[in-house]
Amino acid sequence: MEQRTEPSSSESVSPAEVRPGVAGGAAREAIRATGVAKSFGEGDARKVAVDHVDFTASFGEMLFIVGPSGSGKTTFLSMISGILRPDEGQVIVDGADIWKLDANHLADFRLNKIGFVFQDFHLFPRLTTAENVAIPLILKDQEWSASITQARAMLEVVGLHGKDEILPVKLSGGEQQRVAIARAIVGHPQILILDEPTASLDGDTGRMIISFVKEKILNEKCCIVIVTHDARINEYADRIVHMEDGHITATDEGTE
Numbered sequence: 493m494e495q496r497t498e499p500s501s502s503e504s505v506s507p508a509e510v511r512p513g514v515a516g517g518a519a520r521e522a523i524r525a526t527g528v529a530k531s532f533g534e535g536d537a538r539k540v541a542v543d544h545v546d547f548t549a550s551f552g553e554m555l556f557i558v559g560p561s562g563s564g565k566t567t568f569l570s571m572i573s574g575i576l577r578p579d580e581g582q583v584i585v586d587g588a589d590i591w592k593l594d595a596n597h598l599a600d601f602r603l604n605k606i607g608f609v610f611q612d613f614h615l616f617p618r619l620t621t622a623e624n625v626a627i628p629l630i631l632k633d634q635e636w637s638a639s640i641t642q643a644r645a646m647l648e649v650v651g652l653h654g655k656d657e658i659l660p661v662k663l664s665g666g667e668q669q670r671v672a673i674a675r676a677i678v679g680h681p682q683i684l685i686l687d688e689p690t691a692s693l694d695g696d697t698g699r700m701i702i703s704f705v706k707e708k709i710l711n712e713k714c715c716i717v718i719v720t721h722d723a724r725i726n727e728y729a730d731r732i733v734h735m736e737d738g739h740i741t742a743t744d745e746g747t748e
C-alpha cells in the first residue's frame with residue numbers, strides 16, 4: 493500500500509515549482525492528457541464521446557470544464573481519474589502514466605491521489621453518513637474507530653454536524669452532495685474531481701459549496717477539476733475549458 497496522502501505529507505515542494513497565483517508564473521503540472529479518445533458502441537451505433545483531447549491542469553488551480561450535455565465531460569473526467577480506460581492517448585497525473593499502471597497500482601492511484609464526487613453522489617444507502625465518509629480511510633487500512641472519528645470531523649467541516657448517524661436517504665440533495673464531498677476530501681487527495689456538483693442544489697447552496705471547496709480544500713498541492721453547467725459559479729474558476737462534441741473548443745482565464 494502506498495503512503496497516505498496526509499496534509500502534513502513529507503513531500504516537499506520548492507517555491508519555484510508552485511504556481512504563485514492565478515496571474516501566472518511556473519505551475520507544477522497535475523494532469524496532462526494527450527490525444528485522449530473514447531468511443532462507445534460498434535458499427536452504426538458507434539459514438540465518439542471524447543475525440544483526441546489535449547488538456548493540462550496545474551496544482552493550485554481550480555479549473556472548470558463546461559459544455560452541453562453529451563459533450564463528453566463525464567467520460568473525460570473518468571479517463572483522467574483512472575476510472576475509465578481511454579481507447580487512445582496518454583494521461584499523466586503527477587508524473588505517473590496512469591494507464592500504464594497494473595490493476596493494483598491503478599487502484600492504489602485512485603485511492604491515494606483522487607477524490608471523485610459523482611454527479612449522482614454514489615453514496616452507500618445502507619451505511620450512515622459517517623460510514624460513507626470513512627470508506628476511503630478504511631480502504632487505506634486505517635483503523636475503524638479512528639476512521640469514523642475523522643469522518644465525523646469532516647462532516648462537521650462540510651456543515652453536517654449531528655448528521656453522522658443518519659442514512660443518506662434522510663438527507664436533502666444538498667446534504668447528500670456534502671457527504672459525497674466529505675468522502676472525496678477526507679483522505680486529502682491531490683486531485684479532486686467534481687462532476688456537476690451544483691446540479692441538484694439551489695444557487696446559494698451551490699455557491700456555498702464551491703466557495704467552501706475553493707477556500708478550504710484548494711492549496712498549492714491540490715488540483716480541483718469541476719464539471720459544471722452552472723454559470724452562477726463561474727466566478728470561482730481560475731480557468732474555464734469549454735467542451736463540445738468530444739472536443740475542447742476554447743479556454744478562458746477565470747474572472748478572479
Ligand SMILES: Nc1ncnc2c1ncn2[C@@H]1O[C@H](COP(=O)(O)OP(=O)(O)O)[C@@H](O)[C@H]1O
Pocket residue numbers: 532533539540541559560561562563564565566567568
Ligand atoms: N457507458 C456508455 N455507453 C454508451 N454511451 C455512452 C456511455 N457513456 C457515455 N456515452 C455517450 O458518450 C457521449 C458523452 O457522454 P458524457 O461523457 O456522459 O457527456 P456529458 O458528461 O458531457 O453529458 C454521449 O453521447 C453519451 O451518450
Ligand SMILES: [Mg+2]
Pocket residue numbers: 565566567611687
Ligand atoms: Mg456528465
